[in-house]
Amino acid sequence: MIIIGLSSCQKEQISTGTDVHDTFFLKEDGFSMPIQVHGNVASKKMLVVVTGGPGSSAILYRNDFVIENVEKEFAIAYYDQRFAGATQGSTVNSEISLYKTDLKKVLQLLKSRYGIDTKMYVMGHSWGGFLTPYFLQDDNNQDMVKGWIQVDGAHNYSKNDSLTKEMLLSYGKKEILANRNTDKWQEIVDYCNAHAYNESFEVSSTLNRFAAKVESYVSEIELTSISEQFKDAVKINKLPLTAQLVNLANSALIQKIDRQAYTVPISKNLYKIKLPTLLLWGRHDFICPTGLKEDIKKNIGSKDVTEKVFEKSGHSPMFQEPTAFWKALTDWVEKH
Amino acid sequence: MLFFVTLPIFQHQTNIYIMFKQVKIILCSLLFVASNILAQAQTEKIKMSSNIKGAYMGSVIYPGFKLGVERPYKHIEKTKRSGKVIEKDRFVSFNLGFYQHKTFHDNLYFLVERTRRRTAPSGFFVETSPGIGVSRTFLSDATYKVDDAGKVAKVSGAGYTYAMLSLAAGIGYDFSKKSDNRPYAIYLKPSVFVIAPYNSFVYFRPTVELGVIYKPKTFWTKDVKEVKK
Numbered sequence: 001m002i003i004i005g006l007s008s009c010q011k012e013q014i015s016t017g018t019d020v021h022d023t024f025f026l027k028e029d030g031f032s033m034p035i036q037v038h039g040n041v042a043s044k045k046m047l048v049v050v051t052g053g054p055g056s057s058a059i060l061y062r063n064d065f066v067i068e069n070v071e072k073e074f075a076i077a078y079y080d081q082r083f084a085g086a087t088q089g090s091t092v093n094s095e096i097s098l099y100k101t102d103l104k105k106v107l108q109l110l111k112s113r114y115g116i117d118t119k120m121y122v123m124g125h126s127w128g129g130f131l132t133p134y135f136l137q138d139d140n141n142q143d144m145v146k147g148w149i150q151v152d153g154a155h156n157y158s159k160n161d162s163l164t165k166e167m168l169l170s171y172g173k174k175e176i177l178a179n180r181n182t183d184k185w186q187e188i189v190d191y192c193n194a195h196a197y198n199e200s201f202e203v204s205s206t207l208n209r210f211a212a213k214v215e216s217y218v219s220e221i222e223l224t225s226i227s228e229q230f231k232d233a234v235k236i237n238k239l240p241l242t243a244q245l246v247n248l249a250n251s252a253l254i255q256k257i258d259r260q261a262y263t264v265p266i267s268k269n270l271y272k273i274k275l276p277t278l279l280l281w282g283r284h285d286f287i288c289p290t291g292l293k294e295d296i297k298k299n300i301g302s303k304d305v306t307e308k309v310f311e312k313s314g315h316s317p318m319f320q321e322p323t324a325f326w327k328a329l330t331d332w333v334e335k336h
Numbered sequence: 337m338l339f340f341v342t343l344p345i346f347q348h349q350t351n352i353y354i355m356f357k358q359v360k361i362i363l364c365s366l367l368f369v370a371s372n373i374l375a376q377a378q379t380e381k382i383k384m385s386s387n388i389k390g391a392y393m394g395s396v397i398y399p400g401f402k403l404g405v406e407r408p409y410k411h412i413e414k415t416k417r418s419g420k421v422i423e424k425d426r427f428v429s430f431n432l433g434f435y436q437h438k439t440f441h442d443n444l445y446f447l448v449e450r451t452r453r454r455t456a457p458s459g460f461f462v463e464t465s466p467g468i469g470v471s472r473t474f475l476s477d478a479t480y481k482v483d484d485a486g487k488v489a490k491v492s493g494a495g496y497t498y499a500m501l502s503l504a505a506g507i508g509y510d511f512s513k514k515s516d517n518r519p520y521a522i523y524l525k526p527s528v529f530v531i532a533p534y535n536s537f538v539y540f541r542p543t544v545e546l547g548v549i550y551k552p553k554t555f556w557t558k559d560v561k562e563v564k565k
Contacts, residue, residue, distance in 0.1 A: 012478040012490060013477070013478065022477075023439045023476065023477040024477050024478045024479065024480065025475050025477060025478070025479040025480070025494065026479075026480055026481075026482065027479050027480065027481050027491050027494060028481070028482070031535070032475055032479060032494060032496075034439065034440075036439065082535075083535050083536075086439075086440055087535065088440075088441065088473070088475070088496060088534070088535070088539075089496065089534070089535050090496050090498065090533045090534060090535070091535070091536070092535075092536040094536075105482040108482050108486045108488065109480055109482055109488055112480075112482075112488040113488075237439075238397075238437075238438060238439060240437060240440045241396075242539065242540055242541050242542075243440070243539060246534065246535070246537055246538070246539050246540070247535060249537070250535055250536065250537045
């Protein structure tokens, strides 16, 4: 009786309106991936967040600023990928082509719930910036989507490593000459000089770690707001924290999902993407440097490409310059 | 991150000989101590009632409950030099627990714990309870499947069955030590449980129990080995 009672709690709630808060799950390949839809569903426009990581949670992007300023304009769908965020399950399959299938099914489910006429915009950030073009290049997947928003994305892992190393070296040398954080930069410069960017996965991981670390050494980056907004997200969204930690460790340490991304030639197939595209980048992003934005501009098949660089941002302009970031994004969505 | 325990490798026979000699000395010492203890202890059978317990069980900020029965299997009374009597009770407890985490899951579980409780004459007690069980989660909200043709269907009763391990340590106060008219105790017990296999790994969750143990005079009685030292 208890089991029947608990099963009946899983009620289907499909809301319409300007202030919607729905949670539901996509069951795929043994995983149950949570999807939360918040905001103005009546606008018939929906931003689908394809999160970074791999292993991070999409709902971390939802904070007070987004609730007050963005969800009123259109709806946002936050979905957690397999082995990420609050995704639950008891299976093991981490083949990256399945992530592409998951995203397709998330979009199909969203369209089924909120109407086939709802315009979908997919926003890939960091690792999500690999997954999104990977998905868009496949079959007729672009038919489901109205626009592509790429935010500091890692669409080409190999090029990414080379650009990160180059940026660490050039910035590091300048900082050493200027006598700022000399010891810390010297260690990084020495490491970069001693290793080829494509030497091994360990070198790649170390470059990535350095790239994340140096954001705190660069005075131009607006750092203060990140921790506050992260706390906001944890508080507002009642995150299952231990699930987040377990999945983060699972994605990065156990499944090593990143490794597979080196074998997929995204740049070569960018010509297939004909969608309106918005490229948003932090000027001081060492993790996914602005050179990756240039690579997209050079290779994409779309004629409608808009770009915006945030001068006080590193890898996460949505947290570092939220006002400018979300204004650029909402203006673009409104036009498309 | 996995940590492996490595055993030292003895490369020389002399080392092995020394090791066996040391093991022999330790075993003999343990036997000597154990035989002394046993010689002093008096063992008999007594009839003891099982206890009933109920608790609010919060998983961080998410509410839940735990109901259970403690079935005794051993009672030890140890008289100290000061004359104070320390009671040590051993139970096997059968528990039904539940918590609700909105936007994540509801978890209903059955847990068998082996409780070791040490009660001072004042009534204060400490206990440890490792446990093993089975958990059935229910996803908090509607769940869908999408087939390869893009057809969407609702899944009923979505959730998972997991194996469960738990470790808990708590403190409490037994009112019955001071008065027979108050056959109950209160306790506070933090614990961590682990469910597996969870996304090819494990999922862990801290919980805190705040509960009451009711000690009826006769309920599901059992002949229990009583040891007096």
